[in-house]
Amino acid sequence: MIQFCYAMVFIFEAIISYIFISNKYTPKTSYPTIFCFFSTSVITQFIINIVSNGSTNIVGFLACNFLLCILCFNANILQSFFTSAILTAILYLTKMCIMFSTALIFKIDIDETESNSINFAILNGCFMLFYFLVTYIVSKFSIKENKAVLQLNKTTLLFFLPVTSILIMGGMSYVAIHYELDMFMYILFLVGTLLLMYSNIVVFLVHEAVLQTQAENTSLKLQKQKSEIDTEYYSILQNQYENSNILIHDIKRHLLSIKALSNEKDFEAINKYIDNLYDNYQIKYLRKYSDNSLINAIMNRYVNACKENGVDFYCDIRDIDFSCISDNDITALLDNLLENALEASQKAENKKMELTVKQTNTNYIVINVWNYCAKAPDMKDGKLQTTKSNKFIHGYGIKSIKRIAKQYNGNVSYNFEPEEMKFSIAVVLKIK
The missing domain is CATH 3.30.565.10 (Histidine kinase-like ATPase, C-terminal domain)
Known part of the structure; x- marks a missing residue:
């Protein structure tokens, strides 16, 4: 049961790493290839966990994420190291926070968390959700153009979902520690923990996809409105050019009229005549490139x-x-x-x-x-x-x-x- 829990944790960590890294960098290979690399990372970390201790696990996690950034995404060596270091730091700090909180609230020793496999699974579920929540927030605020988006949309309301799930799993852990339960209840708690873990990620991913679709639709609507406005502008421009062509066609008659007024020395009438031409026609030269x-x-x-x-x-x-x-x-x-x-x-x-x-x-x-x-x-x-x-x-x-x-x-x-x-x-x- 303990090894099964570790396997689920490593899979969950890989999913979180992919979400975090893909929010910062664009992929440079196909998605099946990325899936193979992340699957290899999960297997590698699982083997390291079996044959080594906790400190080696942290180094393995850091190295695997570094290689994933280099091999799967458009990130240089410095960016890859910085990203993997951030993920490792968040992983370690969130795990310590959950473990010490559990020991403090339930008044048990940290080493005793593995004595009950169901309790161990539930606590790791709490840890994974807390880790996911922190990495999601960090990924949003580490991308410049997403800061305003995070503030304007209703993503913050979704944060209640992982927080609520952590509290529910905390209650399940308390029951598992203090009460004797039959095997059916243990299995029910385990299945419930797994469903809560993965349903949180699914909800956030679907929400991100909806936001992106809404943004694209809004931009396409704005683009369509711009096209309609431009079309209207060009229509007005064509009318102005047409008026200019009419004026140019009739310029001889206008000049004769102005000459007649000049002979009569009616300068006020000349000024009014010219002003009237200026107000009714805008002389512009339209070069012909097409019949359209x-x-x-x-x-x-x-x-x-x-x-x-x-x-x-x-x-x-x-x-x-x-x-x-x-x-x-x-x-x-x-x-x-x-x-x-x-x-x-x-x-x-x-x-x-x-x-x-x-x-x-x-x-x-x-x-x-x-x-x-x-x-x-x-x-x-x-x-x-x-x-x-x-x-x-x-x-x-x-x-x-x-x-x-x-x-x-x-x-x-x-x-x-x-x-x-x-x-x-x-x-x-x-x-x-």
Whole structure:
């Protein structure tokens, strides 16, 4: 029974270690491989526990977590050692806290905890839950962008669950120490302890998954709202350009009217006439890049933005029919592509970006954007990562691009050339 309890403890410790480490670092290998490494860690620690003493167990726990950080996650040697040291310190302190509290409350010697196997199992369940609770809190406050999230959501209410479970198991331990129970009750206590231990982790993991899903949905909704606002903005911009074109078309008539007023020396009327033109028309030059007026508005906006920021922007859009793509999707797609390219180009030594749109096989539109960068993009597991400081609320631009590509049965690919510090992204959309 004692060895079975140790086996459950090591499994539970491995689960907690995975939760703690994965909250801090991204995996660098597949999940089946990670499972194999953590399973090997559990077996190794179990063997060490059988053939050695307590101090060796601590060293084994430290070494196993250090190797897990190095082999399974994107952590360097210093980060791996620091993380494993934190886990080891929390493990030792929480265990001492539970053991001394038990000895004080139940008025028994610490060495007597193993005399009753059921009591030993229950106390280890209390210790594991307390260890999980402390590591969870530490992992949240050790990640900068999660501090606000932890304060704003209702995660703190979940802390009552492990605390309540510890109190329940403490009561079970008291009963096991002071009363003679039959085998059925002992088994019931043991099963109850295991269920309480693992149900706490399941509840917290499900809660984390729900929070992440809610955050992603909120960000996607904000992205959709931004696209709708941008579409409305471009619609207004198109009207302004149309008014400008009308004014340019009628400029000869306006000049003749102003000349007539000038001949009559009616300067007040001239001023009113000019003011009226200024109020009703906003003269803007709209360069034509496409037959699609919305795309022309988007292109002109970024051409002006590039000029203001000293970025050389080349654009080549062929005579392509975009009628199969909604205005919101066109806006979200081009805005995200060009905004990311402009942001990266501003920081690059060679401030240059390019957009080309072509149609292939009459069924596909291929959008290519490339730009020079100041540094290599952050890519992990083949996925592009945001460079903004708060990764919890950023990084949805590329997700929006992928969503639109998937919606039109297309795909997204990107490439980085380190020799030229050149990043390119290609979006393929099926239009027929």
